Amino acid sequence: MPPIVVAASSFNPTAFAPFPPHGLSLRWFEAFLGDRGLMLGIRSSIFFAVLSTVFSLTIGTLASFAIARYDFKGKNLLDAFILSPLVFPEVALGNALLTYFTVLDFRNHIIILLIGQTIVALPYVFRVILPSFYGISRSFEEAAMNLGADEIQTFLRITLPLIKPGLVAGAVLGFSASFNNFAVSVFLVDVATQTLPVRLMGLMRIALDPTIAAASTFVCLTMVSLLVVVEKIVGIDKLMGGMRWS
């Protein structure tokens, strides 16, 4: 059932608002591409999604590495802690961050939004990357170090390529979580940094403009193509491991 409803919105953009479409027309796509607000929204969303994916990948991979390879006090606590934003209502997080930065009188909305989206993306990234560390054999790393490489070199040249599937899956999940995020972003954007979801929501509350449908199709296509990328490099199973709730 879920996919059917999504497919429903995909058919819409080529026609007028009601579904099933009354006819085929590309005029809503033209409107979509011409709408400056939406285009800015896309640029903004991509900007923040890419950056927060990069950050959460870095942070998440480091943390996964530490948890997978070392045994230290507070290890389980950290594990739960990194995953906790998933259980925490996004609304509450958005509100908390907004209040926090207002109290601190910190006004750089770009950094604020980046922080918010990174926190949202991090659990998804972490949840997929951590298992992939367990999946690779340590003997590769040991072999490299025996041959004289130091730890950083080993990590960069041996470990990272080995966990590439996990990295790709994590990147896609993180990007999706960031790009499509509404609940947290809506609190943290300002006029200049409006992301696409926030803008679309605003439009939706006003009218049933099929331009929104065109934008929706764009989002669908983007996400599906990302999925195809993952399938080619990895396999859907890795992704599913990350999507599971527990």
Added chain:
Amino acid sequence: MAGGRNRTALRFKTFLTQLAGLGFTPYIICAPATILLVFFFLVPAVTQLSMSFFKYIPPGTVMGKFYEPTFTVENYVRFSEPTYVIGYLWPTIKIMFASTILGLVLSYPLAYSIARSSPRSRKIFTTLAVIALLVGPIVRVYSWLIVLGRDGIINDLISFLGFNRIKFLGTELGVIIGTTQFLLAFLIFSLSGSIQNIDPSFEDAARSLGASDVHAFMKVTLPLSLPGISSAVLIGLTLGATMLETPMILGQGITEMQANLVFKEALFLNYPFAAVASIVLITITLGISYGANYLLKTRIKWMKQGQVS
């Protein structure tokens, strides 16, 4: 100058290596994650508590400030007013439970067939569900907006069958439908995961002993899948409680949930009250988790007693 930067980098690296030698390596590696989460997740969450006790100053009364750091419980008192409890808390609870139950009813059969089917069809379904979730809440909610409208396809079908068109948008029913669809994917995965763990030979055994298919299901599979059902319920309730986009669009301002309240109050700069609304929401989600844990423990005790007798 280049030389100066290299020296600082070298000193930093030596410092890290010394720390690493002392066994601090894991802590260093985890530092970014920890710092990010502590300062921008934990601390803000905690400051919500203190903010909820602050006094709200309506904008315009005092220049530039709309909250005052004193201690007052007026925000909590205000929340207990009927407007809020009946207007936000109650619909949230209703929708949470209704969507979860409806979702369970719809997803169990599907989960069962998926669990018992071939790995290939499972993969297909997995892909479909991932696509459905990956497109994000806006697309999802928008497609419901179209489908549930007065002239939407569902109403077309209903009027074709001879009934009056139903108003979905703005009603709790609409929000429940939207929420249920969202929950379906999660519920199905949770349920099919646990059903897969039930050995089908138990059912076969029951049937070979003469039980009908339905009987075998009711007496064997269903009870065995109870733990899976309860974790699915947990997931459904927790996710359902925090919906924002769905009630915002499908509820059209008439039906709203707790998350909408948080948003509205923050929009109107009433941060203290928004904090209260937030805390209520968090309490609900935490309450579900702990309540479920508690129930689990009591049920384990109950089951053990049953086995003994």
